[in-house]
Amino acid sequence: MARDVTGVLVEFARTLRSAGVDASPQRVASMLTAVDALDVTDVRDTYWAGRMTLCASPDDIAVYDLGFASYFGGHAPIRGLPYPMANVLPRPALPFGAAGTPSEGETAETIDIAVSAADTEVLRTRDVATLSAVERADVRKMISMLAVGTAPRSSRRRIGAVRGDVDPGRTVRAMLRRGGEPTRLARRRRRTVPRRLVLLVDVSGSMSPYADALLCLGFAAVHRAPSRTEVFTIGTRLTRVTRALRHRDPDAALRAAGAAIPDWHGGLSPSRSPACPGWPIDWSG
């Protein structure tokens, strides 16, 4: 392939990268090989070769079409997507900016909370603090319907299974029962257990617009897994509100929690709270 053609294509990939398509060097190399196998003078071939190697999802294709049209001067995209794409994939809202995937096995004590929000949700980019009373009631209702769950972890214990490692103990016991005849291999796998969830809700004065919504979330979590969830509030002291939140009616539950919290909207900072002395560390002085 001529040098200038390569240059043009690499520049095209750079353009796409700046537009948000993940055109990594490896992908660009694939594109060059693909164009080489096709006819570089045919704009359709170049279009397809680039699209198949640089894109990785339907979202990329829309950007690619635009980029291709603008970069290769006035060539309209050969074919857009004629029908609205069914984007089945739920968009997970990762908590606390945890974008990385845990790499070293599932036993690491990381907690993945699968939360998903519909794309059509109008209120999702708005701060709970700025909502009107009616909207807040809506949000409260929606939050209390959330299925707050924790990801399962694999336990150290094993249970019998159809597939998996051979279970020597059970296999030998079965053999002994049948006079030493090994008829079937017993197998086992690791058991999975749900993780426990502990929520610490800040109900101090500065957090008062959010405390209500967070307690609703606590309510949803407690009802999802009553025996494995604990909710505490921290203001000037630590209060366990799990029992109060077990009420079946959300309003009653929140009222009960409010009654149980002695430091609701209190003015002291958590650093002076007797429950967690010295936290957070005061850097001001």
Next chain:
Amino acid sequence: MTAESEASASEEPVAGDDGLIRQRRLADGSDYGSPAELAKALADVGYLADDGLATAGFLAMRLGRPLFLEGDAGVGKTAFAQALADATGAHFVRLSCYEGIDATQALYDWDFPRQILHLRTLEATGTPLDPNVVEASLYDRRFLIARPLLEAIEHDPCVLLVDEIDRADDEFEAFLLEMLADAAITIPELGRVAATTPPLTVLTSNRTREVHDALKRRCLYHWVEHPGFEREVQILRTRLPALTARLADEVAMAAGRMRSMDLLKPPGVAESLDWAGALLVLGARTLDPDIAASTLGTVLKYREDADRVRASGLAALIGA
């Protein structure tokens, strides 16, 4: 596993008379000089591929890279792999993924009962044997059950379809990546089984979950779209020769309109083929609201969708 693959699962792969020719054909696509030629070969076996899909198939053969196909259900991703195998005369192996699939289901397994039977037979004959020889004879190829991936590696040429990879777990994906990278499998007791030519691999996904980027990076990515009106008419008439031109037009038009209606499950080509087939069986000459209402179940698979289409008016849906 498909029926034709089971027949030869336990035997050594035997190259046919034209084995060498086939191999070259698949190895570098030398039989197909351009995507258009591949499209023609696919059309000969009854699959009408559009420009993009033909280019995708051509590049996958040429570059020896797996092909990752995504798209709505029923747009012909699986049928494409089958058609590739038919067109190139390659052995077709299908691995359907599901939650919890693991190596023993996808690669190979030892036939434990047969191994035991073998030992008993040796005992019964009563000839004194060297324990080492007996043990070695247990791990013979004939006691190995080839699952789809091993089968794909042993057959040459071969088209391997990994269907609905999004249903399998992450671990399986990583494992598949490893296998695709070197087109070889190491069986501890037997040694390494490597493919002479890597199988032409087609992976499909319905996008119920995002597949890991490492796997996608190795593949050529193609989003399969619903066919346009003319192509759909062509597909309907190729697959159902008894269909009249008018009925094919009407079915394709109505299916196209349903796809733009933002349904839960927009009908794919598979559904419009079902629908046209149902209309043929009922002896319909043309699509009218009554017969459309009674056959709506073949094209829409959710009650909500059917209600929605009925509410918007069947006459408008099938009107010219």
